[in-house]
Amino acid sequence: MDISNITSQATATASQAQSNDKKKLGQEQFLQLLVAQMRNQDPINPMDGKEFASQLAQFNSVEQLVNVNDGLKSLQKSQEMMQMGMTNSMAASLTGKEVRALSSKVHLAPGEEADINYKLNSSAEQVDIVIKDGSGTEVRRASLEGVGSGENSWTWDGKNGSGARMPDGNYTVEIQASSGDSRVKALTFTEGIAKKVRFGSNGVMLTVNNVEVPIGDVEAVGKGIL
Template sequence: MPPTARRRCTPPPWRRPRKSRACTAPASRPMNGSVEPSPVPMETTSLNGIASPASDTTALTNAASRTLDRDDFLLMLVTQLQNQDPLNPLQGHEFAAQLAQFSSVEQLTNINEAIKGSQEANNLLAQSINSGVAAGLIGKEIDALGNELGWIGEPVRLGFELPRAAASVEVQILDDTGKTVRTFDLGKEAGGLIDLTWDGTDGNGNVQPNGRYTFEVTAVDASGEAIGIDNTYTRGTVDRISFSSEGIRLWIDDLPVSMSSVLTVRNPS
């Protein structure tokens, strides 16, 4: 008896599956008859052959944005080898390139440490030299930039540099409140370095209390135009030195001055 032809049955339109609905393949059935569940899809990203969950992307980005040292780089390289995709392992030339990067990082780290050590050694050497120089200034007479004065009962010497000839020069001594306690009218001056001594008294001959004072210089030329003063300085004998976080200080007439402000050094006259 001939086989009966099978007729393909086409379902009516309302029974046909929609095109947008994905067909799910039947689960594979192993030989023991049990059904294995379909694997759950997991979104992954890869970096140089490393497969990792997408949630780790932020952590990798943050790690890459940090400044990496030698240990961090080596840890990342080992982690990369341990977690690389077995279907797309790291190639030999890629591994060699990363080893070269590691070598460069190590060399830069060593250079940086050597530079830091050299800088520290230079700083210590500079401090030692400055300390020796400062100690050698005790008993020397110096001119130090500034307009501060220290009055402790001994005549105070001060000076300034006049850039050109002046028709009138005036020097005012002021106390710590800004009040003028003494005025010197020097008249005409040819220019250059002008020295002056204050005996610690006011215009009436009254001795002023010990403390810190300042001085101001006013100069005009023959046409009445003001002349700018280049430098003002105080002169005295260094009686001690001190060390602080601000550096080395030389003391003259109970007034501290910095090493960088010293203009001249001479033996006391």
């Protein structure tokens, strides 16, 4: 088998790969290895043409897979940028509108009370509403009995367990609901007018009732939800 033409073609291809900055390092290594294999083959038992063609076919398949993978990464990046743009546009359009969003935060304004809204997965024999300050210390606990499933609300007068007025600011609410020995799933939410949109490293945040909520936690938008 005369491999002089094959050798020269492979060598030329390897030289072109080395001079092209866009080529992958794996491509150069493969071609160089193939050329070295051909130069050092046994003259008595030279490389079979079918084997050579098979190796080239395998190399082309790998190269195509690499190109496909690069294309998918590029497509994913484009989709992420498009999705981010759509999210930002949608968030900006929510300002001034009534929204409902999942949130465990509640804001206590000067001299005012605070409504605590929550949803129960099923009716509960007992519901404990636990309010904690910024350090995680419990400041108030209210126990309710015979609370129905679905949406419920309780108004906090802004006082702690001793009857003293708490400082204005944001507090965390935890709902502990149970029926007998079984716990009942509960979620807290806030409803109000979206006042501000903030674009930060943690994503898009809406300010509702002086509490920031991620835009992904918004459940409903529009009139009639309040």
